[in-house]
Each structure stands twice: as C-alpha cells, then as structure tokens.
Amino acid sequence: MKLLRNNTILLFFFITIVNLFIFLYRDHFLYHEYCDYASLYASDTAKWRAFVDDFPKQELVEAKKIVDSSVRRGGISSTAKIVAIGKFLYSRFYRQTGVPSARIAQASPLQQYKLFSSSDSEKLWCGNFASMFAYFCWAEGIPCRILEIMNPGDHHVVNECYLPDSNNWVMTDVTTNHFLIWDADRNRYENLLHLRDSSATSLFSWQDVDDSVVRRPFQRAVYAPYFGNKNPINCYYRINNLAVYKPAEKIRRYFLPVAWYQEVDNSPGRNLPFYIKQFFTLLWLICLVALIRQIFRRPKSFN
Numbered sequence: 001m002k003l004l005r006n007n008t009i010l011l012f013f014f015i016t017i018v019n020l021f022i023f024l025y026r027d028h029f030l031y032h033e034y035c036d037y038a039s040l041y042a043s044d045t046a047k048w049r050a051f052v053d054d055f056p057k058q059e060l061v062e063a064k065k066i067v068d069s070s071v072r073r074g075g076i077s078s079t080a081k082i083v084a085i086g087k088f089l090y091s092r093f094y095r096q097t098g099v100p101s102a103r104i105a106q107a108s109p110l111q112q113y114k115l116f117s118s119s120d121s122e123k124l125w126c127g128n129f130a131s132m133f134a135y136f137c138w139a140e141g142i143p144c145r146i147l148e149i150m151n152p153g154d155h156h157v158v159n160e161c162y163l164p165d166s167n168n169w170v171m172t173d174v175t176t177n178h179f180l181i182w183d184a185d186r187n188r189y190e191n192l193l194h195l196r197d198s199s200a201t202s203l204f205s206w207q208d209v210d211d212s213v214v215r216r217p218f219q220r221a222v223y224a225p226y227f228g229n230k231n232p233i234n235c236y237y238r239i240n241n242l243a244v245y246k247p248a249e250k251i252r253r254y255f256l257p258v259a260w261y262q263e264v265d266n267s268p269g270r271n272l273p274f275y276i277k278q279f280f281t282l283l284w285l286i287c288l289v290a291l292i293r294q295i296f297r298r299p300k301s302f303n
Helices: 002-024 046-053 057-070 078-096 109-118 126-139 192-197 220-227 247-255 272-296
Strands: 144-149 156-163 168-172 179-183 203-209 212-217 233-236 261-264
Touching: 002 272, 046 126, 046 144, 057 078, 057 109, 057 126, 078 109, 078 126, 078 156, 078 168, 078 179, 078 203, 078 212, 109 126, 126 144, 126 156, 192 220
Parallel strands: none
Antiparallel strands: 144 156, 144 233, 156 168, 168 179, 179 203, 203 212, 233 261
16 A cells, blocks of 8 residues: 555656646647638638627727728728728828837727827837727628738738628738739639639739729739748637636636637648647546545554
C-alpha cells in the first residue's frame, strides 16, 4: 500500500510538471477550427452574428441611426447599401490611416467611429475600417464578417457580406477603396477565396473617386503580398477583447475544442497538441482523485 501511494505521488508530480509546461506554452496547444470552402461560404449566417452581439444592443440602434441619416436612401438594395457604407467610412477616414492608439483597441466599433470622428489626430488601420464597416452593415441587417489574411510579418483585414438574393458572400475592402469586386467574365461578385485563386483579368470594383462612386478596374497588385503564397486566413466570429478574454471564455477555450475564429489554410495542421493537452489534464485529474482516495482511505483492522 505504501509503495502504491509513493508511486501515485511520483506520477502525480510528474504529470503536474507536464501540465505546467503545457500551460506556459499554451499558445502551441490551442484548438484550431479549420474550414473548407463549402462550410465557409454556406448560407448559414447566424454564427457570425456573435461579432455584433458582443457589444451593447443600444449601440447597434445608434449605429443604424447614423447609417440612416448619412448613407441610406429609401428602398435601396443590399449591394447599394454596402457600397454606400463603404464610401461613407472611406471618404471620412482615409486621411487618418496609421497606427491606432492603445485606447482604440478597447473601444467598440461605434466608439471607434466616434473617436475617429472627434479627432483627426486619431489614426486607424485596416482592422478598424473592417470592424466599423461590419458593425454598420449589421445595423442595416446585412450579415458581415471580418477576415484577416495572415501574411508572415504582415497582415491585412477585409470584409465579406452576405447577399441573400444571390445566396452569395462578397468581398469589400474599405481600406483600399474597393467596395465589392465584380468578375465581368463570370458575371458574379467575388468572395475572398475566389479573388485569391482567380486568374481573371476582367475584374472591377466600385471605388470612391472625387466624392462619387465609380466602377474601375480592380487593382489586384495591392493584394500581391497577401495572395501570392495562399496565406492562412482567419475568419472571426468575434473581435471584442472584453468578450474574447473573459476568464470563463479563456477557460472554456483552454479545455474544450472551441475557437473564436475559423482558419482557412492551404495545408491545415492537426489538433494533436490540443488533444495531448486534454489527455494530460484528464490524467492529472485521475491521479489527483486516486491520491486523495489513498490519503483518506482508512486501513483495514484485523481481529
């Protein structure tokens, strides 16, 4: 009995050390939610609404008022609204592009809009354009998500909006002044993966030129650093740091196979490190229970 208890104690301390190592290097043991083309471009938009639901509902109402008063025209289509919202944000803030201040990272999309509007010295980058654009689209009832192209040493953030009439996701990049991309040969709007993998030369986009929106040839060279190697793309369910990094959410992601974004990867990896973490966590709990039972188990009496 004593030998068994000693072995259990040694095993428990060994597994504890392993789990401490895993915790210290936890970024290497994350669960990755990979997706293919079919799942990414399915008509199910409900899961992407987590993005907008992470923020106060009254802010969405206020955002709709801003859109209605600034860019909306009665009865216009979803595509026209997308172009109008993109033009509204680009023309208002393109002169302020730069490295945003620390307080911007903690602000909601609506708060970011107010901060950028109140001071020309506040700088914004592609992620801020994308989050504000997505939020204003949701305020108008247009499902919109945020996609980040993970080029090594750099990245770029764009949007995709869902058009229910055509059952199609379409790309918009407010940062580079591209509001919807149109493939004239295939007679369709392009999503990000179509655009990345396409060799089409008859591509056009709606752009803000001298305070008017015109259709011009798409400037594909802008995306050469991001499309060249088919870099991984992260598609975010949510971006609110206050929601993503809640203790309960962090604990849930540490132990369970859940993520707050999907990954489109040309050569997706496996989740073996995550399941190794789960195995050693379960083994640690089993050893802990066994050790407690041995400590508190009363020795049998002999007559």
